[in-house]
Amino acid sequence: MPTPPLELSPKAEAILVGALEVFTRDGYAAASMDRIAAAAKVSKPTLYSYFQDKEGLFVALIRRLTQTATQQLLALQDAQNPQLQDEPPEVVLRRLAHAVLDVFLQERSLCTMMRLIIGESERFPDLSKAFLRGIEIPVLEALTHYFTAHPELNLPNPKGAAYVFAGSIMFYLLIQKVLHGEEDYPMDAEGVIDSLIAVLTMAPPATHLDPSSSSL
Amino acid sequence: MPTPPLELSPKAEAILVGALEVFTRDGYAAASMDRIAAAAKVSKPTLYSYFQDKEGLFVALIRRLTQTATQQLLALQDAQNPQLQDEPPEVVLRRLAHAVLDVFLQERSLCTMMRLIIGESERFPDLSKAFLRGIEIPVLEALTHYFTAHPELNLPNPKGAAYVFAGSIMFYLLIQKVLHGEEDYPMDAEGVIDSLIAVLTMAPPATHLDPSSSSL
DNA sequence: GTCTATAAGAAGATAGAC
DNA sequence: GTCTATCTTCTTATAGAC
Numbered sequence: 139m140p141t142p143p144l145e146l147s148p149k150a151e152a153i154l155v156g157a158l159e160v161f162t163r164d165g166y167a168a169a170s171m172d173r174i175a176a177a178a179k180v181s182k183p184t185l186y187s188y189f190q191d192k193e194g195l196f197v198a199l200i201r202r203l204t205q206t207a208t209q210q211l212l213a214l215q216d217a218q219n220p221q222l223q224d225e226p227p228e229v230v231l232r233r234l235a236h237a238v239l240d241v242f243l244q245e246r247s248l249c250t251m252m253r254l255i256i257g258e259s260e261r262f263p264d265l266s267k268a269f270l271r272g273i274e275i276p277v278l279e280a281l282t283h284y285f286t287a288h289p290e291l292n293l294p295n296p297k298g299a300a301y302v303f304a305g306s307i308m309f310y311l312l313i314q315k316v317l318h319g320e321e322d323y324p325m326d327a328e329g330v331i332d333s334l335i336a337v338l339t340m341a342p343p344a345t346h347l348d349p350s351s352s353s354l
Numbered sequence: 355m356p357t358p359p360l361e362l363s364p365k366a367e368a369i370l371v372g373a374l375e376v377f378t379r380d381g382y383a384a385a386s387m388d389r390i391a392a393a394a395k396v397s398k399p400t401l402y403s404y405f406q407d408k409e410g411l412f413v414a415l416i417r418r419l420t421q422t423a424t425q426q427l428l429a430l431q432d433a434q435n436p437q438l439q440d441e442p443p444e445v446v447l448r449r450l451a452h453a454v455l456d457v458f459l460q461e462r463s464l465c466t467m468m469r470l471i472i473g474e475s476e477r478f479p480d481l482s483k484a485f486l487r488g489i490e491i492p493v494l495e496a497l498t499h500y501f502t503a504h505p506e507l508n509l510p511n512p513k514g515a516a517y518v519f520a521g522s523i524m525f526y527l528l529i530q531k532v533l534h535g536e537e538d539y540p541m542d543a544e545g546v547i548d549s550l551i552a553v554l555t556m557a558p559p560a561t562h563l564d565p566s567s568s569s570l
Numbered sequence: 571g572t573c574t575a576t577a578a579g580a581a582g583a584t585a586g587a588c
Numbered sequence: 589g590t591c592t593a594t595c596t597t598c599t600t601a602t603a604g605a606c
Contacts, residue, residue: 149589165473167383171582181591186583257473259533261381266533274529275539292556297541298549301529302522305546309521312528313490317475317482323491325513330521333514337553340508387600397573402601 150188153178157199162250166196166258196258200265203251208272210241215280227288228339235307235331238277242311249315277304292341299338306334366404369394373415378466382412382474412474416481419467424488426457431496443504444555451523451547454493458527465531493520508557515554522550 146154156178160169171192175182189195214237218230242248252269259266281300285293293299310330313319362370372394376385387408391398405411430453434446458464468485475482497516501509509515526546529535 163476165381165383165477167381168477170580172580182582183584183592184590187589192582253472253475256469256528256532257381259469260379261384263534267538270529270533270535270538274533274535278539293549294552295545295549298545298547299553301526301541301546302518302549302553305522305525306518307521308528309524310517312472312524313486313517316472317486317490318479319486319490322483322486323494325517329511329514330517331514333509333511333518336510337515337518337557340557341553386598388598398600399574399602400572403571408600 147188149180149184153180153185153188153195154199154202156180157195158203158247158250161196161199161254162247166192166254166261197262197265200251200255200262201268203247204265204268204272206245207241207248207251208276210245211238211273211277214238214241227291228335230284231303231338232331232335235303235334238307239311239327239331243315246315249311252311253316274304291339293338303334303338306330363404365396365400369396369401369404369411370415370418372396373411374419374463374466377412377415377470378463382470382477413478413481416467416471416478417484419463420481420484420488422461423457423464423467424492426461427454427489427493430454430457442555443507444551446500447519447554448547448551451519451550454523455527455543455547459531462531465527468527469532490520507555509554519550519554522546 153174156176157169157174159177160174163169164173169192171182171185174195175185178185185195189198214234218234218237255262255265255269278297278300281303282296285291285296285299291299307330310325310327313323314325314327319325369390372392373385373390375393376390379385380389385408387398387401390411391401394401401411405414430450434450434453471478471481471485494513494516497519498512501507501512501515507515523546526541526543529539530541530543535541
């Protein structure tokens with residue numbers, strides 16, 4: 139747990155909102171503290187009284203967005219945990235895919251965050267690390283754990299299968315929502331999810347109703 | 355074909371090499387024309403005599419990298435085309451996955467290009483478009499075409515399956531090579547490819563040797 | 571064609587008034 | 589605590605010498 143629950147003063151919140159707007163539009167280097175102060179409707183010295191400098195403000199913003207995403211994904215996991223053993227994998231995996239997509243589509247700042255983290259990954263390697271440790275690695279580990287616990291899916295390499303699952307969804311978001319592929323090459327998320335669930339669950343012709351093969 | 359074969363003078367090439375180095379390290383906005391001129395070992399006015407301004411230089415660089423990637427992938431396709439009908443899908447798909455990975459791993463500037471394009475996708479939407487039209491969309495279309503021509507794979511949605519294939523590989527590159535996940539959560543590419551080929555080809559138990567189901 | 575030197579402006583950060 | 593005004597530095601881009 140790198141950062142405590144983190145209660146912020148209202149003014150600090152306002153600054154982060156303005157910072158999100160400007161960093162989103164301009165990127166890190168081209169964003170100016172003047173424009174951020176204007177967007178947050180505070181003066182520049184006030185801004186510097188809440189955050190040490192531009193780097194500190196950017197790091198605080200991205201860490202907060204990362205935390206938001208982590209919490210949303212944890213809530214997802216908690217909501218699904220009681221059902222994991224009760225329903226067939228194609229149902230569980232499909233619901234999970236939809237839920238992850240919804241988290242990113244309903245909170246569009248998470249797509250922005252992904253873009254900023256990737257774009258600034260050389261200047262701010264710590265933010266990449268926080269993104270990986272807070273979001274991507276936990277997701278991959280949870281998927282790996284699920285695939286390992288379901289040998290009836292007949293997946294030879296659960297960790298690799300986790301990359302296939304997460305990669306399909308994140309790549310879809312990247313192409314369609316970050317790079318705006320919807321304009322040139324629109325694609326329904328449903329088609330990606332259909333294919334993903336189909337390929338991950340259709341290994342054995344019809345063993346889904348046979349619980350004897352699962353010793354866990 | 356948005357740009358002709360594009361022969362550049364040696365000095366323009368040197369400038370692009372320097373520009374790649376500096377843009378890679380600093381990103382677009384933080385890169386200075388002074389440092390680019392120094393890296394290319396020319397003076398600033400020379401730089402401005404070959405490229406209109408900073409934007410023009412960046413666009414020229416990214417377009418050139420995009421073209422390089424496109425050409426490498428086209429060469430791949432040509433090399434594989436004669437074999438597409440002769441060998442079973444698990445062999446063709448595995449070789450393709452390895453080849454795409456190799457293209458990006460051996461020419462690391464392509465990973466850099468991906469990072470820069472994503473990071474600057476709001477400021478330079480035309481570069482995103484060129485990346486999508488020159489690389490991602492052709493790859494997705496070729497994969498869709500292949501999956502459509504191989505109904506024995508039993509993939510319900512070929513376009514979605516193309517996203518699964520490309521997404522798994524690109525996500526692997528993004529996590530491991532762009533965001534440097536290798537430090538925290540190393541993963542062998544082989545495991546991803548194994549899973550990918552397994553899930554895409556193991557739908558029917560053993561119909562690979564039955565050509566009668568393929569009417570194309 | 572290529573350079574040195576510079577113009578014109580915008581950036582991050584702060585001193586000091588209130 | 590918050591603001592106006594300012595300092596310093598670095599930026600892009602070019603004028604003019606060679």
